Amino acid sequence: MNALARRRAQGEGEALEIALAGERVACDPAGVLYLPAQDCLVVADLHLEKGAAFARRGMFLPPYDTAATLALLSLVLQRYAPARVICLGDSFHDRRGAALMPAGERDNLAALMRGRDWVWITGNHDPEPPLGIGGETLFEVAAGALAFRHEPSAGTRRGEVSGHLHPVARLAGRGSRRACFATDGHRMILPSFGVTTGGLNVLDRAFHGLFDMPRALACMIGHAGIYPVRFEALAAG
Numbered sequence: 001m002n003a004l005a006r007r008r009a010q011g012e013g014e015a016l017e018i019a020l021a022g023e024r025v026a027c028d029p030a031g032v033l034y035l036p037a038q039d040c041l042v043v044a045d046l047h048l049e050k051g052a053a054f055a056r057r058g059m060f061l062p063p064y065d066t067a068a069t070l071a072l073l074s075l076v077l078q079r080y081a082p083a084r085v086i087c088l089g090d091s092f093h094d095r096r097g098a099a100l101m102p103a104g105e106r107d108n109l110a111a112l113m114r115g116r117d118w119v120w121i122t123g124n125h126d127p128e129p130p131l132g133i134g135g136e137t138l139f140e141v142a143a144g145a146l147a148f149r150h151e152p153s154a155g156t157r158r159g160e161v162s163g164h165l166h167p168v169a170r171l172a173g174r175g176s177r178r179a180c181f182a183t184d185g186h187r188m189i190l191p192s193f194g195v196t197t198g199g200l201n202v203l204d205r206a207f208h209g210l211f212d213m214p215r216a217l218a219c220m221i222g223h224a225g226i227y228p229v230r231f232e233a234l235a236a237g
Contacts, residue, residue, distance in 0.1 A: 013029035013221075013222070013223065013224050013225040013226070014029070014224070014225040014226070015027060015028045015029065015034070015225070015226065016219055016225065016226035016228065018183070018185070018219075018228075019185060020146065020159075020161070020183065020185060020186075020187075020188055021145050021146060021158050021159035021185075021186055021187070022145050023035065023037065023144050023145050023146055023159075024036060024037065025146075025188075027181045027219050027226050028076070028226075029221050029222075029225055029226060030072065030075070030076045030193075031043070031044075031179055031190070031191045031192070031193050031221060032076055032190075032193065033161065033181070033188070033190055034080055034082070035143060035144065035146070037144055038084065038143045038144055039082050039083040039084060040082055040083070040084040040085070040086060040143050041076070041077070041080050041082040041084070041085050041086070042085075042086045042087075042088060042148060042161060042190065043073065043076075043085070043086075043087055043088065043190070043193045044087075044088035044089070044090075044162075044163025044164075044190035044191065044192055044193060045088065045089070045090045045091075045123075045163045045164070045166060045190075045192035045193060045194055045197055046069055046073070046087060046090070046091045046092075046193050046194045047065075047069075047090055047091075047092070047093045047125070047192070047194035047196065047197050048065075048066045048069060048070070048091060048092050048093065048097055048098075048101070048105075048109075048194070049065075049066050049092055049093050049094070049097035049098075049100065049101055050065050050066075050093035050097075050194065050196050050197075065194065065195050065196045066101065066102075066105045067104075067105055067108070068195045069193065069194050069195050070105060070108050070109060070112065072193070072195070073112060073193070074108070074112055077112055082116065083116060083117060084116060084117040084118075084119070084143070085113075085116055085117070085118050085119070086119045086121065086141060086143070086148050087118075087119065087120050087121060088121050088123075088148060088149070088150055088161070088162060088163035088164075088190060089120075089121040089122055089123025089124070089125075089126065089149075089150025089151075089163055089164065090123035090124065090125040090126060090150065090163065090164065090192075091120055091121075091123065091126055091130065092125065092126040092130055093125055093126075094125055094126070095125075095126060095127070095128060097126065097130075098126075098130030098131050098132065098133050099131040099132065106132075106133075109133065110133075110134070113133075113134060113135060117136075118134070118135035118136065119135060119136050119137075119138060119141050119148075120133075120135050120136065120137045120138070121137075121138060121139065121140070121141065121148060121149060121150050122137060122138070122139050122150060123150040123151075123163075123164070124150065124151070124164070145159050146159050146160075146161050147159055147160050147161070148161045148162070149161075149162050150162060150163055150164050151164045152164065152165065152187070152189055152210050154209065154210075155209060155210075156184075156186060156187065156209075156210065156211065156212060157186070157187055158186045158187065159186070159187065160187040160188075161187070161188050161189075161190065162187075162188075162189050162190070163189065163190050163192065164189075165182075165189055165200050165206055165207065166179075166191065166192040166197055166198060166199045166200050167179070167180050167181070167182040167189050167190075167191055167199065167200060167201075167202045167207070167218070168180060168191070168199030168200065168201055168202070169182075169201065169202050169203075169218035169220050169229065169234050170201065170234060170235050170236075170237060171220075171229065171233060171234065171235065172233055172234055172235040173235065177199060177201070177237075178220040178221050178222065179191035179192070179199055179220075179221045180202065180218040180219055180220045180221060181218075181219040181226070182202050182207065182210075182211070182216070182217075182218055182219075183211075183216070183217055183219065184211040184212045184213075184215040184216045184217065185212075185215055185217075186211075186212065186215075187210070187211070189207075189210070191221065201234075201236055201237060202216075202218050202231065202234065203231065203234055203235075203236045204236075211231075213231060216230065216231040217229065217230060217231070218230075218231060218234060
């Protein structure tokens with residue numbers, strides 16, 4: 001776990017509160033979304049057991065990604081203590097990830113889930129319920145005026161919150177890429193949370209048609225908080 005990730009998870013940056021389809025939500029620098037009215041925390045693309053999945057294919061990565069991701073998630077859950085958690089799909093890197101998770105990480109995850117309403121949204125990496133993990137598995141779930149699913153549906157859709165695309169953004173002319181919450185006030189795409197996940201620039205064609213461009217913002221995760229930047233001020237790459 002790097003120092004910046006630890007600071008974010010411990011709440012050393014300020015969350016950005018915005019209106020999303022009429023609901024007040026908080027974009028947290030840890031890369032999670034919090035809904036105060038529903039006492040619900042939303043996290044996308046954990047990709048647990050990614051290192052193990054790669055190892056099974058002969059590509060060896062350090063086997064610490066699950067432990068590090070769960071440690072970050074634990075810090076966020078301690079801070080918000082939500083009654084409900086929604087995981088927006090690709091929570092496990094492949095179909096075998098949950099079943100083959102080592103006992104220690106399985107126990108850590110069970111402790112995080114205990115006493116909470118926990119929803120696993122199905123993803124393209126994990127289309128079936130996680131074996132032996134518990135919680136509820138759904139394709140889509142609603143909370144207040146918002147609907148939560150893994151992949152963004154085509155066109156503009158008011159109230160949709162999704163993951164899948166791992167949005168990142170870069171300021172034109174300077175700076176490195178930053179994970180971000182992509183939104184136009186109607187819908188939102190969350191950044192990926194897993195420690196070994198990459199990112200896709202919000203100016204990539206995969207995002208085309210998903211946002212009302214004059215309103216589109218990349219809420220970029222910085223050292224001290226979340227910084228909303230209009231898409232027109234961003235650079236590709």
